[in-house]
Amino acid sequence: MKPVLILLSITIATFLGLYPSISKRKSFLWKFFTATILTIAIILNFLPPTAANINEADFLARKNHQSQINILFTTAPELIKYDSNSNHWEVGTFNDNKTDFVFTDKQLSNQFNRIAEYIVRATYIPEERVYKITAINAINPIFTFPYIPGLEERIRIMNFHVPMAWIAVIAFLLSMIYAIKYLKSKDIKFDLYSSSIAAIGLLFTFLATTTGMIWAKFNWGSFWNWDPREVSIFILLLIYSAYFGLRNAVNNYDTKARLSSVYSILAFTTVPFLVFVLPRLQAGLHPGSGSDTSIGPILSSEKGLLNEYLLYTFCLSLFAFLLLFYWLTNLSIRLNNNQISKLDYTRLQ
């Protein structure tokens, strides 16, 4: 299910992006569709609350987890009982669990007024072996993100950071394909496609690095930790920055196109090694690194590593950001094409 959905998102977005042509102006309907899908993806990545289910809460309680977490359970007004001795309300749930929930705020008892799914904000009190509810976050939520200790609300950034890194790899692959096409045909338009795609690929590499840095700051304490994956993406940034250095250093267009096409092919040979091999060999902070037991939540076939809602939103984000990538590429190609046309025009004059 997981690989099918991911491959389907990439294939459909690529088909939409390359059809009828990567360089022709996109129709208004295409642009409107892309804008709408991206807006929906952004909203669905931010709106739903994160929540642990009751078994996860049990597990956290056993681990004496004492920070505030969001817990999802089903309850009814009949299951809320006031205990005058301890002066608090006890909350019974429909789930067969060992965790007890209590609250002291009278106003909360009015909010548990019907049979529903509630997401409560609660803190575990080890002395009393109960979760103390401080607020009700949501009632009958449509979707919830999984609660992952250590990640909490930051889990949402996964749907921005990972698609951007993947799109950068797709971009560099496409750039290499067009570079080969140029070397075979010597048609200048393929060089134009190759360089424009590499530029947008570099932009997405930069975005993946930036979103990763923000995530790292709040998860690992600093923006840059010299983790193997951080090092490899930094090398990738340098390699593709050098590609543009090379292009700008040569004045003759044919030499520039020939040299940069060969460079693009050589540069892409490093991508699988830097993205898929090196970070998995070395021990590191990223999921899927050498010290991790799995190859990461997205690629792993292990069940339960990726919650269903997270998988759907991830695929939607991948699809939406790929469409944005093709739109940006289209604009970049047309812009560069016009610059070449302008040169031809001045040459004619």
Next chain:
Amino acid sequence: MEGFFGDSTIPPVLGIVLLIWLGILVYLFFIDAKLNKLEKRLKSEFENQIYEKSEGKQ
């Protein structure tokens, strides 16, 4: 369905992200329209140039 916003910090973050996204969208549509105009202008200028050249030869 009530209280869809799970965390009180999420709505402002979503608001800022949507505002930035709206700005990017407006810019993209603007660039697209500008490019379209430029393409049309260059095309007609190029055609005129070729026409004038062929006229000159005759």
